Amino acid sequence: MLRRAILVLAATAGLFSIVPVTSSFGRNPDIGGFQLTSTGGMPSVTRVAVASAARAASLFATPSVISAPTIDLGVFGSVAISAARLPAAEKWQHVSQVDFRAMFGPDCASSGLAGCNTRFANTLRSVAGQADGLAEVAMLNLVNRSVNGAMKYREDTALWGVGDYWATPSEIARKGAGDCEDFAIAKFWLLRSLGVPADQLQLVVLQDTRRQLFHAVLVAHMAGGSYVLDNVTSRLSLDTAYGQYQPIMSFSAGRNYIHGFSGSNTAMAAMPKDLSSVSPGEGL
Numbered sequence: 001m002l003r004r005a006i007l008v009l010a011a012t013a014g015l016f017s018i019v020p021v022t023s024s025f026g027r028n029p030d031i032g033g034f035q036l037t038s039t040g041g042m043p044s045v046t047r048v049a050v051a052s053a054a055r056a057a058s059l060f061a062t063p064s065v066i067s068a069p070t071i072d073l074g075v076f077g078s079v080a081i082s083a084a085r086l087p088a089a090e091k092w093q094h095v096s097q098v099d100f101r102a103m104f105g106p107d108c109a110s111s112g113l114a115g116c117n118t119r120f121a122n123t124l125r126s127v128a129g130q131a132d133g134l135a136e137v138a139m140l141n142l143v144n145r146s147v148n149g150a151m152k153y154r155e156d157t158a159l160w161g162v163g164d165y166w167a168t169p170s171e172i173a174r175k176g177a178g179d180c181e182d183f184a185i186a187k188f189w190l191l192r193s194l195g196v197p198a199d200q201l202q203l204v205v206l207q208d209t210r211r212q213l214f215h216a217v218l219v220a221h222m223a224g225g226s227y228v229l230d231n232v233t234s235r236l237s238l239d240t241a242y243g244q245y246q247p248i249m250s251f252s253a254g255r256n257y258i259h260g261f262s263g264s265n266t267a268m269a270a271m272p273k274d275l276s277s278v279s280p281g282e283g284l
Contacts (some may be wrong), residue, residue, distance in 0.1 A: 072226065076239050077240075078247045088251075091183065092251045100189040103173070108121060108125070113169075119176060120173040143190050145234045147187045151182070156279075181280045191220065198253045200221045200225075205249045211281060214280050219250075228241075248271065248272070
């Protein structure tokens with residue numbers, strides 16, 4: 001018999017059932033096959049083989065040309081589970097389908113991107129020169145501080161007239177402001193312009209149990225660990241320092257993930273059952 005990990009699905013309690021399926025990995029005692037099926041109208045989740053957070057993440061990781069870290073997408077002590085569709089996936093597609101790396105380079109004006117001649121873009125364009133020769137952690141510190149200082153925090157309702165809107169770097173540049181996921185999006189594209197591969201970057205939507213609200217951060221997976229770039233602090237820390245952060249869903253390298261916890265972890269006690277109700281920056 002295959003030994004199967006026990007998964008508690010954060011954010012989808014009562015909405016999905018876990019069904020064992022035939023493993024494509026043979027009779028490896030460390031891997032169990034699972035298929036998650038909808039029981040409450042939520043989108044189905046693709047088949048995933050899970051043994052532990054580290055093993056699950058390694059299935060999705062690809063080598064990095066910069067530092068080749070071991071990428072564990074199960075950030076903040078969770079297990080990352082590949083999902084076919086998520087309510088926020090279209091919003092992530094909106095901000096990631098166009099390549100915005102040129103906005104932070106010398107050829108922005110000729111790239112056709114809007115917002116090149118703005119304070120936001122001009123400020124962050126100078127980061128490339130400052131980052132030259134820096135070690136990875138120093139570069140992440142620079143990016144986190146620079147983006148936090150280049151834009152103001154404003155709620156989506158004030159900026160866009162809707163409860164949850166994910167802005168592109170061009171839209172952020174035009175407004176000079178955004179909420180938490182917009183800070184994360186700006187950091188994603190700035191790091192991409194500095195040569196960090198997409199598969200080392202993960203936008204994570206979570207709930208902050210200390211502040212009692214939904215939140216979004218960017219996690220950069222480097223050789224030294226998974227570093228959190230957060231708009232609420234300019235201090236860079238590993239994900240293990242954030243016990244109050246409970247991941248709900250995330251996006252990395254063209255894939256969507258929901259997050260769960262193994263064994264008897266009680267972290268998901270107050271997780272939302274309806275993923276469409278999760279709006280970063282809003283209260284739980």
